Amino acid sequence: MMRKLPKITVWRVIFAVILLFGLYATYLRVFYGLGGSTNLSDKFPWGIWIAFDVMCGVGLAAGGFTLVATVHIFNIQKYKPVLRPAILTAFLGYTLVTVGLLYDLGRPDRLWHPLVMWNPHSVMFEVAWCVTLYSTVLFLEFIPVVCEKFGWQKPMEWVHRISVPLMILGVLLSTMHQSSLGTLFLIVPEKLYPLWYSPILPLLFFVSAIGVGLAMTIFESWHSSRAFGRALELPLLAGLARVLAVVMSVYLWIRFLDLAHRHAFGLLARNREETWLFLLEIALTAVPTVLLYQARIRMRPGALYACAVMVLFGFVANRLNVGITGLEAGSGTTYNPRWSEIAITLSIVATGFAIFRAIAHYFPVFEAPSHEIQAEESEEQEADPVSVG
Amino acid sequence: MPKAILYDSTLCIGCKACEGACAQRWGFPYDDKIAAEEKISAHKLTAVETHGDKFSRRLCMNCVEPACASVCPVGALEKTQLGPVVYDAAKCMGCRYCMQACPFQVPSYEWNQRLPKMRKCDMCYDRQSQGKMTACSEVCPMQATITGDRDALIAEARQRIAAKPDQYYQKIYGLKEVGGTSVLYLSAVPFEQIGLRTGVPQEPLPETTWRVLEMLPDIVSTGTVLLGGVWWITNRRAEVAKKEGRRK
16 A cells, blocks of 8 residues: 555545545634534534434444454354454444544543543443443453564463453443443433433443444445455354344334333324434334345345445434434424534544554454464364354 | 522513623623523523513523533532532533533533533522622512522412412422422413423433433443353353363
């Protein structure tokens, strides 16, 4: 890549344009404050930087803990090839969430305050701690990849020694803050539209995060197979897709029961923006769920990818509905993001893609592990001859 | 004894003296243009609203169990013994969760500042802790706003309603709303007609999130044992399989 000048491609031009707009928006944010860069108001204090950058960002990074639990705690070793990209996505995801927060916080210089000034009654306090700790866990989980690249043995052994408690901690922290992002909205019963406000928001957020973590793993495997010319691990991804279908079925079922118990279905008769966005969200979740139950769809790369993308969009729609749309009527105002909010969000996403690509290019994220690891690997393979096909 | 404010809309003549006194107390500019703004904002922490021939006042309700103080991740907001909900700008990191959580949409933000603060009425905490009444009560020519002990003000409000039942709507706003507020309203008409939110829950809002948060220790301890157990079993099974595989 560095040997010659980078070729000009459509994607690179788009990337550059997004970053230029993002830079100008950053200038506005820094010098003119939130008022000069966002459409936020006293009645609508949270916009897409929270609803998308933070709430979707954390959710889309859920593949990390889902696959760590699958491979290392439930010991289903066959999913190991997709574990590293999932951990990398998660680590990058959380880093970018923090970047998004730096834009959104009125006083980004005080990002560290919750670590020192405690309020255990605050959901946000809990999320802040979990996200900080979990980012550290993800960093440690990714260290072996870096060590492998440079052949460092010492830190690798060190991380290996604490790996089991580390992984358990990671899964617990994820469970806590993925659900807590839903708990955040329990405080606004009179503002959030009843199609979304539910006392079990934390459960719904947790289950959907597991699903979207799997969908994201399929999504990134598909993309990296194209970008790096690797063969797609189709049987593996099909296996994940089957789990995904089950998880999303459970999610939809809980959602159905919740709406039924709260007698909220009557709301669907109203011709309101909320109704249509709700139906869109459910359709984007239900359609791929049904499709993924069919083996012939799971085994076709294009269809599998399309289903994963639909799940991702359904997830994003849900988080935006909870974080933005569902709050508009109750707040007595409307909110549409300003161009600068969108520019920064797109820049963050684009940077995420670029960094992922660069790391996957330079570090052994996808490649078969090198010899030093192979020893460890074969040992582990021996350890479980049943599950390693 | 916690302090409170009683605002009697039937006595208010809409002179906006309270607005001026409030601006002065905070050191905010106040002129005709600002007086004409009928909403609270970062430079106007109380506002007199006109609803037909009725008036109403907006200010922080200083809830008995404030949502804002419960959600603040850094504890910048605090419900004092004295009654006011006070704000420590030095702690605030600007997450604006207090604004999202407030059922009355009271907290305002200095959107155009580079180093912004949240702004809201704190029921003149400094004055009240010296035994003085709030600036708005002191200046009110009609005594439409008065300061006192919350219980005494509730008794006073009940007395007013009982004495002139035909002039008052038969309820006190702030008695039960979100578990009680430190600003109480009397009105001649139902409260929604003078712009008050009547749809707010009757229970304290901090309960809604605490119900979930208080389960965390259980989730962590159960989760650790569960995940550790699963790991031990699957790992053990793999070890056994390995040994048996070798024996064969």
